[in-house]
Amino acid sequence: MGYLVDFVALPVVQALGWALLHFLWQGTILALLLAGLLALPALRSPRIRYALCLVVLLAMVAAPLLTGWVVYEPTHSDVALAQVASVSTPENGATDIPVNPGGMEETENPVAHPAKSGMTKEIGEEKPEPTTNLRVYTPSVPPRSLSQNALLHWKIQRDLLAPYVPWGVLAWFAGVFFLSFYNAVGWVLVQRLKTQGVVPVPAAVVDLLERLRAKLGIRRTVSCLQSARVLVPATIGWLKPVVLLPASTLLGLDMAQLEAILAHELAHIRRHDYLVNLLQTSVETVLFYHPAVWWLSRRIRLERELCCDDRVVALCGNPIVYVEALAKVEALQRVPNLVLAATGSNLMLRIRRLAQSPTGPQTRMSKTLLSLIILLGASAAMFGPMLPKLFAQTSNEAPGARTIAFPEWSMGQLMIRPWGSGLQDNWVAYQPAMGTVQIPEGTEVQLVMDNNAVTDLSPLSYLAVQDLQSINFRRTEIQDDQLAYIEGLELRELNFELTQISNEALQYFDDMTTLESLSVGRTNVNNEGIQHLSE
Secondary structure (H helix, E strand, C coil): CHHHHHHHCCHHHHHHHHHHHHHHHHHHHHHHHHHHHHCCCCCCCHHHHHHHHHHHHHHHHHHHHHHHHHHCCCCCCHHHHHHHHEEEECCCEEEECCEECCEECCCCCCCCCHHHHCCCCCCCCCCCCCCCCCCCCCCCCCCCCHHHHHHHHHHHHHHHHCCCHHHHHHHHHHHHHHHHHHHHHHHHHHHHCCCCCEEECCHHHHHHHHHHHHHHCCCCCCEEEEECCCCCCEEECCCCCEEEEEHHHHHHCCHHHHHHHHHHHHHHHHCCHHHHHHHHHHHHHHCCCCHHHHHHHHHHHHHHHHHHHHHHHHHHCCHHHHHHHHHHHCCCCCCCCCCEECCCCCHHHHHHHHCCCCCCHHHHHHHHHHHHHHHHHHHHHHHCCHHHHHHCCCCCCCCCCEEEECCCCCCCEEEEEECCCCCCCCCEEEEECCCEEEECCCEEEEEEEECCCCCCCHHHHHCCCCCCCEEEEECCCCCHHHHHHHCCCCCCEEEEECCCCCHHHHHHHCCCCCCCEEECCCCCCCHHHHHHHHC
């Protein structure tokens, strides 16, 4: 069980889970766009519709790949950790923190042991006066923008879904394994059709096949066999294709009708449809959980048959003969998806189209559109707020070496770690937050105010937005209105413990769109305050 927990915690598994989850709304949007385009009167050609469907299928493959690349957050490397662990400051000289090759050693934390670090200060002792050259101001709280509000909602939803995403990946793996096994067995059975229960066809049929192959410009060798195991004409293979004809087709059709059926199968070979069908089946296996993928796959198979029908009519010149041939060989038995059959993909619709009936592929479009619209609405309600974050420019790049100016009196203890570390990664003690502090390149900084009597946070309002990434208040006497001085910082973490803040203090966190973790344990914040953030 421990190995399973470690596996689902891997960053690549997390990224895969979010990519599969976001594909719910991405795939729905792509399917709706395609459905709208297919409904246009100008797009009546099966070749154009088929090409458009393949483009959307490729887009459905690319969407989760791109999303996974965007949301992937790798863990920090040992090299980056070593760069943080050994730093040099102009005032204090070199400060070396031992690091072993496998990660950080346990380093005594001066914040956790204030008596050893000299940071202990009893409540009620005289507080150091802030420097007089620092202005104190009360910034106004601007209203949240639409994008900030959307990001705040997304963070709440993300936190609710995050524990279940890795287990969804395991369920996805199980589904892919089952469908892969099912398709592999089907492929083996299809390959056996070429060698079991087959006999050569008459010479006249071979001659007819060769004439049609020459007309269609097919250079590959095509075999034609009579099979006792298929009920309808079918084509198997790509490099060495084989056309299988049941005995009923050879006995029940005249030469003109047989020519039309063979032309249809050769049209599949000319268009490399067998290879495309294999790739299409692979996409169905990987994205099996989305109804839009199955709808698109059925549509591709229909347009594929219509393209071959048009090729047959152009080659033979008599659609009535072809319609009669399709009607005679109709044996509506299920054939494997890996087989290309002449009677596949809605035969009656194809016959009506060949007979110039006004009924077309759009007759059942309304139900499909309604289903996809419902799925899109449900997906948008859950994942729509993520769109600004996924495609907007963010300040997530690691800053270079920088200098942070604190007052001449200590505001607490600074901790550092490599930029981009996970929220659970340990911080490493650096130096007191006092005076001018040199921060090494590519590091995150945390200000820890533990057992600290400092109540004036106005110096923090003069810091650059990326100077601090985390603030940890513990056993402090900070008043609610003092938190207005940190609302302009791009913090990832904000922790309060045994600090007497109230629900009103949470208003200052509304605009912190970079905030990923907020802890208010053992404070005066209650459920009403938490509800304020979700609004």
